[in-house]
Amino acid sequence: MFNFITEVRCKTILIRVIMNKFQKETLKRRLLKLAILKSTGAPAELALRFEISERSVKRIVRELREDGINLRYSQLSQSYVTDQDFQ
Numbered sequence: 001m002f003n004f005i006t007e008v009r010c011k012t013i014l015i016r017v018i019m020n021k022f023q024k025e026t027l028k029r030r031l032l033k034l035a036i037l038k039s040t041g042a043p044a045e046l047a048l049r050f051e052i053s054e055r056s057v058k059r060i061v062r063e064l065r066e067d068g069i070n071l072r073y074s075q076l077s078q079s080y081v082t083d084q085d086f087q
Helices: 001-038 043-050 054-066
Strands: 069-074 079-082
Touching: 001 043, 001 079, 043 054, 043 069, 054 069
Parallel strands: none
Antiparallel strands: 069 079
């Protein structure tokens, strides 16, 4: 019985890790699409839209920049923007 419970817990943890990676990639794509449209809003607004923390938004932005995407925050449009075209 103990082995079964341990196995179920390990599988549950593995599923959570996979879901988190999938969710993060989905959020990256959504943020990038909004940045192309120049309609992300401020980080706090984006956090509310994505239902995550503002810190998570900034972490995702950092990861996109580390991936080589020219992403910056424009005070004028109050949005993250990018000059790159993506398909």
